[in-house]
Amino acid sequence: MEPPQRSMVRTPHKSVLVQRRSKSRSYRQSYRSCSGGPSRLCLTPALTARRLNTSRRPPKSQDITDKLKAEHLALLVKTRWKLSYVTPLYRFRHTQLRSYSRQLSAFIAAEQQRGVAVEVEGTQSGFRVSFSMLQGLASAENDDPETVLIQVHSKPLLSRQDEPQKLVWSGWLTCISGNPEYLSSLPRDFTCLPLFGSSGADGLTSVVKSWIQQTFDCCLGRLELNHTTLQWLLALWTNCHAQSNIQQLNMVWTLPSAPPLQVSFTVDPQDAWDLWRSVRKASAQEEEEEEEESCIDVEEVTRFLHGLKSHFYRHFRLELSAGSLSQVGTALGWAAVSGRIKMSSSRYVVTTLALLTECALLKMPI
Template identity: 35%
Template structure:
């Protein structure tokens, strides 16, 4: 999937905002997902509220819930969708299926492992809700039939692409200013080929006059993520906490800093003053302690590097917008963190 240069967020990037309309939305040709324009400036938060632990609710189908874990997802931000209706999901399924079939007939190399019987399906994920006013998450799946020797009918249906929209713990002041004709699901996660992503994204843009932008996770947001997830209680096997830093040298080199999860949690508990919020001073203090420890042993200043990947007990996230979720118990809380980043990536 091709994204224009202004669709990739970098700390030094600038964009020109338009004040004539509340949302920067338009229609785009097939084959290109165009990013929503960024705000003129990105204000670093001085503190973030720690959302309450909200596990999968009983209304979320466990089979669907399992699809969201242990897969690598690519993050996008999405502007509000105009005239989207939860009552028309079956209709949307038919329209998107017809679009995919039409693209395949044009000779688009959709998926060599499937036949022409590709279909799309829309469904709700009501269990992914942090608070009552959160919009209901939407799951979009594309399935196809592949030849298999073990299937009695000679074909077996399999999921070839998955995407889902959510707005967990979305700020109420943002939701209140959005007109009733718009649905705000700012975070879009996909797992599948770029071809399907382009087809699905373009269909949404044309159907609901919205824009997609590739979500880049900044180094300071990764530090916040590591700090906020450090205190989460996780049952069962807990992977080693790993921080990966990019060294500004040629040839390119990364430094991996592995920390025992209990040591990381103990350090954070000694620093965090309130269980209800996290401050920027606490995050900076945590990483200064880690930098000092690393320098003491290896004589390397990690403060001169860029944090590019964080792996903690509940999630793994890379600066290029690739994430993987490990724990269903804290999925909703982590989605709230990425929802905030997605909202900041949109020009309102």
């Protein structure tokens, strides 16, 4: 692959989208293509991390209720999202959201005419798309690109003229606490919004995805949450118990027996918290640090999970490690290995999205 700076020089800055599409060259950028060849690019000396951070600060509750519109917040918190990763968007402008709304509406209509199934049950054929910025959904320190919310409305079938349109699909593109070195290493015309969440009919999801791919010359792919990510989520949520009750700590393991066996393991919140504290305390003593200040280390997460698994083994003599962790959930959120999440508590949305942004950045293809 050629260094992206040169390709940028060749592209006239004022070129129209359609013209650019006619060329066969692609300007797709990814985390790894930037970090992969530091010797050639000499841009990103610090970017060698290909793994998830091994330690992170304990999540701080962040009140975003007054920053976001109530309806947007309710949508974020009440919906189960399906996650995808997105490579950096080429020539995406936050100032052009209005024009994107029109373009996407037209694109959906065109796809419909081509016979692509985008019908949503019980609605009329016309779709209205709106793009909006979710200002305020960002971490306090980082200078991340603003989150973009995409909503598709349609009129219910057999409705009266004056009835309001119904929300049939929604999705967002976000970047929270993205690696600052990576973000600054991107060429100027690229915007990095690596995490894409969607909820709604599958037909519409794939149409919106293909529009994003074509318009911003990027790649989208399924973001599966691996074992480590799920464990991190579990630990981060448990760590919040003192401030906001987690109600219960639930894990679902799938064991590879014939027929497959599912083990759902639910722990009392207070006991889970005590176990987590005991794991934290042990390491805090070693490092002689203040408990509140210290970062959470991946070792503590592993030890926490080990404690839970060994308690299980002591009773059932069954190795949970033989299977895989497929779901985790607390009152603050829920996540499954398939890449579906729910962020039930508005106070920790930012923390959860920060971790998922990191996963999405890692998942991007080279």
